[in-house]
Amino acid sequence: MQCLRTPLSDLSVLERQRTRAEWQQQGQEQSDYHPYDADFCMQNLLPVETSFRALHSCSGGGANENHGNVHGSNDCFSNAWPDIVSSMHCPVVGAAASVEETSVNASSSSSSRKRKSENTRRSKENSGGSDGKDDSNCKRIKEETGGGAAPPEAKRPNKRKEESADASKENDKAPKSDYIHVRARRGQATDSHSLAERVRRERISQRMKYLQDLVPGCSKITGKAGMLDEIINYVQSLQRQVEFLSMKLAAVNPMMDINIDSFFGGREINPTCKSGIIPMIGMSSELLDQSYLQFGSLQHDMFMDSLDLLLRPNVNPPAAVSDTSLGSCLNVNGSSVWNTNLQNVYGVEFQLGRGTALPFQSLQGNLLPNNLKMEM
Amino acid sequence: MAISNAEGESAAKEGGGGRKRKRREEPSLAKWRTQGEQRTYSTKLIEALRRVRRSPPAGATATTHHARSRAVREAADRALAVAARGRTRWSRAILSGRTLKRRIRPGCFRPKPVGSSAAARAAAERGKPVTLEKKARVLGRLVPGCRKLSLPTLLEEVSDYIAALEMQVRTMTAIADVISAASSAPAAEPM
Numbered sequence: 001m002q003c004l005r006t007p008l009s010d011l012s013v014l015e016r017q018r019t020r021a022e023w024q025q026q027g028q029e030q031s032d033y034h035p036y037d038a039d040f041c042m043q044n045l046l047p048v049e050t051s052f053r054a055l056h057s058c059s060g061g062g063a064n065e066n067h068g069n070v071h072g073s074n075d076c077f078s079n080a081w082p083d084i085v086s087s088m089h090c091p092v093v094g095a096a097a098s099v100e101e102t103s104v105n106a107s108s109s110s111s112s113r114k115r116k117s118e119n120t121r122r123s124k125e126n127s128g129g130s131d132g133k134d135d136s137n138c139k140r141i142k143e144e145t146g147g148g149a150a151p152p153e154a155k156r157p158n159k160r161k162e163e164s165a166d167a168s169k170e171n172d173k174a175p176k177s178d179y180i181h182v183r184a185r186r187g188q189a190t191d192s193h194s195l196a197e198r199v200r201r202e203r204i205s206q207r208m209k210y211l212q213d214l215v216p217g218c219s220k221i222t223g224k225a226g227m228l229d230e231i232i233n234y235v236q237s238l239q240r241q242v243e244f245l246s247m248k249l250a251a252v253n254p255m256m257d258i259n260i261d262s263f264f265g266g267r268e269i270n271p272t273c274k275s276g277i278i279p280m281i282g283m284s285s286e287l288l289d290q291s292y293l294q295f296g297s298l299q300h301d302m303f304m305d306s307l308d309l310l311l312r313p314n315v316n317p318p319a320a321v322s323d324t325s326l327g328s329c330l331n332v333n334g335s336s337v338w339n340t341n342l343q344n345v346y347g348v349e350f351q352l353g354r355g356t357a358l359p360f361q362s363l364q365g366n367l368l369p370n371n372l373k374m375e376m
Numbered sequence: 377m378a379i380s381n382a383e384g385e386s387a388a389k390e391g392g393g394g395r396k397r398k399r400r401e402e403p404s405l406a407k408w409r410t411q412g413e414q415r416t417y418s419t420k421l422i423e424a425l426r427r428v429r430r431s432p433p434a435g436a437t438a439t440t441h442h443a444r445s446r447a448v449r450e451a452a453d454r455a456l457a458v459a460a461r462g463r464t465r466w467s468r469a470i471l472s473g474r475t476l477k478r479r480i481r482p483g484c485f486r487p488k489p490v491g492s493s494a495a496a497r498a499a500a501e502r503g504k505p506v507t508l509e510k511k512a513r514v515l516g517r518l519v520p521g522c523r524k525l526s527l528p529t530l531l532e533e534v535s536d537y538i539a540a541l542e543m544q545v546r547t548m549t550a551i552a553d554v555i556s557a558a559s560s561a562p563a564a565e566p567m
Contacts, residue, residue, distance in 0.1 A: 225508060235534065238538065243445070245552060246452055247449075249551065250444040
């Protein structure tokens with residue numbers, strides 16, 4: 001059916017004008033078109049109807065403003081691109097399209113004398129209808145399917161700005177805004193540099209947002225400069241803390257003859273051998289849990305053994321004197337001391353790690369072994 | 377843009393954990409908060425501490441203390457870098473370039489970032505002579521091995537570094553506490 005339009009398509013501008021003149025003279029458009037409207041009142045036609053009516057209204061005067069109203073379904077005012085238009089319409093509009101086209105052609109030709117206005121209409125239709133098919137700089141003439149192809153009245157490509165006829169300028173503006181919405185990238189997309197820049201900027205902002213969550217107290221600050229300052233301060237404070245802690249550890253280390261590894265690994269060592277072999281911590285904490293939980297005699301001995309190992313690095317821990325003292329002190333005082341210390345420490349220090357602050361603090365209420373497990 | 381959209385979607389999907397970008401993967405930051413990681417790190421740290429304790433002979437002078445604390449700190453950083461499994465730039469830089477850092481850092485390195493950031497803030501209040509670029513450079517100097525990085529890469533490194541530092545602080549605090557508690561308790565008992 002699209003071939004119906006072929007004769008029209010072949011029409012040049014002059015021919016179109018001639019037809020228009022004819023139509024105007026005959027003044028039959030209105031009568032002719034209405035039945036079409038009625039018959040082919042499909043969904044796509046509704047806009048077409050309006051367009052028709054607009055056309056009709058202006059048919060006499062060739063008012064271009066009405067063309068502005070026409071949008072979407074202004075099927076081919078088809079002179080230059082009827083083939084394409086019709087091909088676009090074919091799948092969607094169906095037979096009606098062709099009829100519309102005819103009528104539209106006639107009406108359009110009658111109504112719009114200026115090609116520019118037609119181009120405008122087409123551009124508007126493009127903007128309104130273009131579902132993003134011609135997402136690019138719409139130099140292509142692919143009309144959208146839904147509304148109705150833009151009337152490719154002129155052979156001009158769908159240039160938004162070029163149509164700007166004076167009369168159709170107002171019409172242009174409204175659809176042009178639609179245009180811009182639809183194809184937001186149009187102004188920028190062509191520049192590869194700006195594209196890359198945009199990607200880079202988005203990446204930066206994403207990571208800044210992530211850092212905002214990471215660094216405490218950054219939620220109020222907007223703007224990259226302030227954020228960077230906060231981040232710098234936070235990193236510096238963390239490094240200072242590490243420095244301070246390392247000093248503390250260095251100071252504490254020689255004062256006590258503690259074999260820390262054996263302490264942590266004590267639970268595992270004892271069943272196997274009472275030497276100063278230090279296993280990995282991973283298992284030991286669980287064993288420690290059991291021991292702490294039970295505090296049975298057996299575990300007590302084992303615990304004291306481990307304490308012994310603590311006190312005497314790499315020495316078998318047979319001594320009973322220190323065992324009892326250690327055991328008692330640790331059992332009695334140690335837990336409380338550790339609990340208090342740990343709670344104090346965790347309360348303060350673990351504010352840093354907000355993500356785990358909650359689990360840490362929640363576990364403080366639990367038994368000591370859990371705390372120990374955590375710190376390990 | 378397809379790329380940015382994909383990033384946005386993937387970031388939204390993966391949330392606070394890892395992110396997948398179209399071009400490369402960002403390491404998950406949740407790993408620094410797991411107990412397993414902390415346990416591993418504390419193991420390594422304790423090993424290093426023992427080595428540090430043994431190798432330098434005990435001394436009472438301030439310089440020795442200073443040297444010891446520095447040694448402890450470097451051991452801790454190295455252990456942290458190992459825990460990072462070398463996927464991040466700063467960890468690789470720590471593991472590979474430790475001697476260089478030692479020469480530069482004491483004294484001259486530290487005051488600079490502090491001063492410059494303060495100056496930057498003051499300058500920003502006045503007008504805007506300090507650009508983002510300068511701050512990025514300052515941040516790059518803070519993080520080991522990240523001096524000449526572009527801003528997005530730098531931000532990624534910084535986020536991982538911050539998470540790692542937090543874990544380091546947590547672990548070292550706990551260890552120090554245990555040690556001090558253990559040392560104080562038996563000391564108090566015999567009395």
